[in-house]
Amino acid sequence: MSTLYDKFGGEGTIAKVVDYFYELVLADDTVNTFFEHTDMEKQRQHQTKFISYALGGPNQYTGGAMSKVHQGMNLQPEHFDAIVKHLHAALAHFGVGEDDIHTALAKVESLRGDIIYK
Ligand code: HEM
Numbered sequence: 001m002s003t004l005y006d007k008f009g010g011e012g013t014i015a016k017v018v019d020y021f022y023e024l025v026l027a028d029d030t031v032n033t034f035f036e037h038t039d040m041e042k043q044r045q046h047q048t049k050f051i052s053y054a055l056g057g058p059n060q061y062t063g064g065a066m067s068k069v070h071q072g073m074n075l076q077p078e079h080f081d082a083i084v085k086h087l088h089a090a091l092a093h094f095g096v097g098e099d100d101i102h103t104a105l106a107k108v109e110s111l112r113g114d115i116i117y118k
Pocket of ligand 1: 038046070075
């Protein structure tokens with residue numbers, strides 16, 4: 001099945017979206033503190049995985065795995081919402097249409113319950 005990930009050119013385009021998304025996240029005091037002790041390379045990897053997941057690319061996660069990696073962070077709805085907002089902005093910035101953005105956001109929403117309050 002063709003995914004948004006394929007439609008937007010796989011990793012090449014994704015890398016550009018990631019760079020932009022990364023800037024938005026780093027500039028946002030609501031969420032940037034979570035990445036304070038994360039090295040930059042790992043953080044960039046996180047953003048890449050996040051965007052790839054949203055677009056249906058490789059590395060699709062299970063709720064169980066996501067609940068484990070975010071364990072102890074006690075992420076709140078406002079943190080999750082902030083990340084979703086930046087994802088929306090980053091995709092719109094690169095001309096992704098609202099319908100496709102909606103699909104990507106729905107994908108991310110499906111993991112909310114596994115990621116917050118852990
Ligand atoms: C659908 C949503 C999300 C996905 C798919 C996702 C994916 C991941 C993955 C795969 C890891 C493991 C580390 C890695 O391999 O890069 C991770 C760690 C992490 N995530 Fe997320 N994440 C999501 C949402 C969030 C949110 C909303 C926040 C905070 C605002 C967050 C903050 C972190 C942090 C701080 C780490 C640890 C990084 C480190 O190793 O220091 N994540 N995430």
